[in-house]
Amino acid sequence: MNYFIIPVTSLMQNCCVICCKLTRESVVVDPGGNSEKIKKKLDDLNLKPSKILITHGHLDHTGAAIDISKFYKIPIFGPQRFDKFLLKPIVSKKEDLHDFKFSNCIPYNWLEDNDKLEVGSLTFEVIHCPGHTPGHIVYFYRKGRILISGDVIFNGSIGRTDFPRSNYQDLINSIKIKLLPLGDDITFIPGHGSVSTLGYERINNPFLN
C-alpha cells in the first residue's frame, strides 16, 4: 500500500490518497476542500480513484467530496449514520444545484462498525469511534498496520469535543478501548498534523494518562 497526504483547507486537513501497489486501485479519504489540488495530485500519480471514504461529517473532511464524486463518477462511503446531521448542509448544497447526476452518491453509503471495504488487494476494517462526532469512523488496514484515524487521535493530542453532540468520555473510550488494543506498532494517519504510532501516543500523549 502507498499513501499520499494532501493538506487541504485553511485547517490543513490531511486528505489522504490510498493506493494498492498491486492493482493500482486507489481511494480518496476525507477530501475536505481544494478539490483542484486533490485532482492534480491524482493526475500526477496517474490514479483514478474508485471511491471516496469519509471519517466524519465535519466540513473540513467532506467539503470537496461531492465535487470529487461527480468528477470521477465515484460513490462516497461513510461516515456512520449518526453524523447525518452534520452532512445536511452538503446535501442541501447539492440539492440547490438541481444536478441529478449527483444522485449516485446520495444517499450516502453509511458505514457501521465491523464493515469491510476493499481497495484492490487491501482490506480496510471500519471501526466506529464516537466522541469527536457521534458517527466518526476510522479505517484500519490490519495487514499493513495502518490506521486512518480522522479527528479521533492526533500526534500529541486528541479530537476536540466542544462541538454539538461531541462527547469527551466517548472519545476517550474509543481511543482506549477500540484503538490502543490494535497494537503499539500501528502507524496512524490523523486528520491534522503529522503521522504517529499508537505505541508512542499510549506513552506520551498527555490526554491518555
Ligand SMILES: [Zn+2]
Ligand atoms: Zn472534525
